[in-house]
Amino acid sequence: MEKLGKEFFRRKNVVTISSELIGKFLVTNFGNMLTSGMIIETEAYNGVTDKASHAYGGKRTKRNEVMYGESGISYVYLCYGIHHLFNIVTNEEEIPHAVLVRAIIPVDGVPAILKRRKQTSITKKTANGPGTVSQALGIKTANSGLSVIDSKFMWVEDRGIKFPKKEINAGPRIGVDYAGEDAKLPYRFRLSDNSVKRIMNEYYS
DNA sequence: CTGACGATTCACT
DNA sequence: GTGAATCGTCAGC
Numbered sequence A: 001m002e003k004l005g006k007e008f009f010r011r012k013n014v015v016t017i018s019s020e021l022i023g024k025f026l027v028t029n030f031g032n033m034l035t036s037g038m039i040i041e042t043e044a045y046n047g048v049t050d051k052a053s054h055a056y057g058g059k060r061t062k063r064n065e066v067m068y069g070e071s072g073i074s075y076v077y078l079c080y081g082i083h084h085l086f087n088i089v090t091n092e093e094e095i096p097h098a099v100l101v102r103a104i105i106p107v108d109g110v111p112a113i114l115k116r117r118k119q120t121s122i123t124k125k126t127a128n129g130p131g132t133v134s135q136a137l138g139i140k141t142a143n144s145g146l147s148v149i150d151s152k153f154m155w156v157e158d159r160g161i162k163f164p165k166k167e168i169n170a171g172p173r174i175g176v177d178y179a180g181e182d183a184k185l186p187y188r189f190r191l192s193d194n195s196v197k198r199i200m201n202e203y204y205s
Numbered sequence B: 001c002t003g004a005c006g007a008t009t010c011a012c013t
Numbered sequence C: 001g002t003g004a005a006t007c008g009t010c011a012g013c
Helices: A014-020 A064-068 A110-117 A130-137 A177-184 A193-204
Strands: A025-030 A033-046 A074-079 A083-090 A097-106 A154-158 A168-171 A188-191
Touching (some): A033 A110, A064 A074, A064 A083, A083 A130, A097 A130, A097 A193
């Protein structure tokens, strides 16, 4: 079990990083409650040339400023006035690449996760979208700018789990129809349904 | 200062 | 499959 360091996130290819985050564990420790889940879905946002990215065309605002920061910094923003969406910034400073974590399988701190989600048992819907992932792990927009490399509140672990390539499916990103041709790029990565079912059974059958 | 809207979720049909 | 919820952000005036 090893915490991912700067060398993992600092690489230039955000699509590669996005695919390699599948099977890693996102861990948070807010309010002395350790919670975690295995990442099973991500999307890559490829900087200033990506029409789907908040940094398209070099756009720079108070909200997205952290995307131009060091690799490993989290970018959390409010979507639809309700949902806190969690990203990890990659590449070097001034290059606003980021990976959106879209789904996890809850692993540690299940009671806290259920309480946050107002549920009584873990199902595949507990953290199957970017808004529910943040809710399950207690991530809020106020946490934008925290680094998963040196913060004691959030980090990413490699627990030695590897999936065969064919178990990780690439496809177009969700909810980015406005991005024209870029909406079709295969920047979304998902662990196959079969693998997800198998792991859910291991933990929760 | 104002208004339009979003990298979504959930309940309901 | 459809539509409501809900509010910070940002472009434009």
